[in-house]
């Protein structure tokens with residue numbers, strides 16, 4: 001009889017280069033069909049991380065070589081202190097805002113440019129180094145109807161508008177394509193370049209990444225050589241987690257503070273199977 005004992009890979013943190021800060025676990029103004037978050041019925045959950053917790057996290061990591069802080073959620077821009085948190089983090093290193101794009105109107109984008117250009121810290125003192133703000137948005141298809149079926153109605157237009165406006169203000173964006181339709185990667189890139197051209201968007205400001213969901217019949221036949229948990233940790237109101245997927249999931253909990261947390265994680269969840277299938281970062285920008 002074939003031995004069917006399965007052992008999950010153990011991934012070790014090589015260096016803490018990426019800090020994901022979950023600004024809220026459940027507060028979002030939208031409900032994407034494909035979202036990995038298990039939302040309550042009410043949209044008005046006030047589970048925001050405190051600014052003090054973020055300051056403590058930044059202090060605990062002051063000797064780490066952080067490349068980028070990712071502001072994640074649910075929707076991070078619903079946090080009432082979002083602007084102060086952005087300034088606080090930008091003082092430390094580059095910041096990537098992972099958003100559903102619905103708050104990215106021209107006024108807000110102009111404000112972000114001002115914050116980035118001024119290099120202001122929270123006390124309005126000039127920082128020596130100007131760090132950059134990046135934006136991470138996502139779509140599921142180059143066709144509006146197909147993409148909105150996976151996300152929510154209106155998401156495609158909001159995202160294309162946001163990409164166009166961000167590009168006008170010289171921001172770099174990452175467009176993450178979640179390939180639920182199992183399309184050919186070459187086709188995805190070609191068709192998005194056409195979409196950008198049709199919408200007069202400068203595609204050199206946009207990096208497209210394609211990720212493939214794992215399906216239930218697949219598992220970790222091969223451990224990944226590159227995962228978010230090898231170079232990052234997530235700070236949430238409830239503790240420290242291996243990555244944003246496993247935030248608030250006991251299987252991904254690695255400690256209670258960034259002073260002292262586990263550097264290893266047993267990659268045993270379906271999300272870990274997705275990382276193994278992609279053999280690449282799912283959140284971290286290249």
Ligand code: SF4
Pocket residue numbers: 011227228229230242243244245246252265267268269271272273275276
């Ligand atoms: S979901 Fe991916 S990044 Fe998160 S712990 Fe599992 S393998 Fe690591």
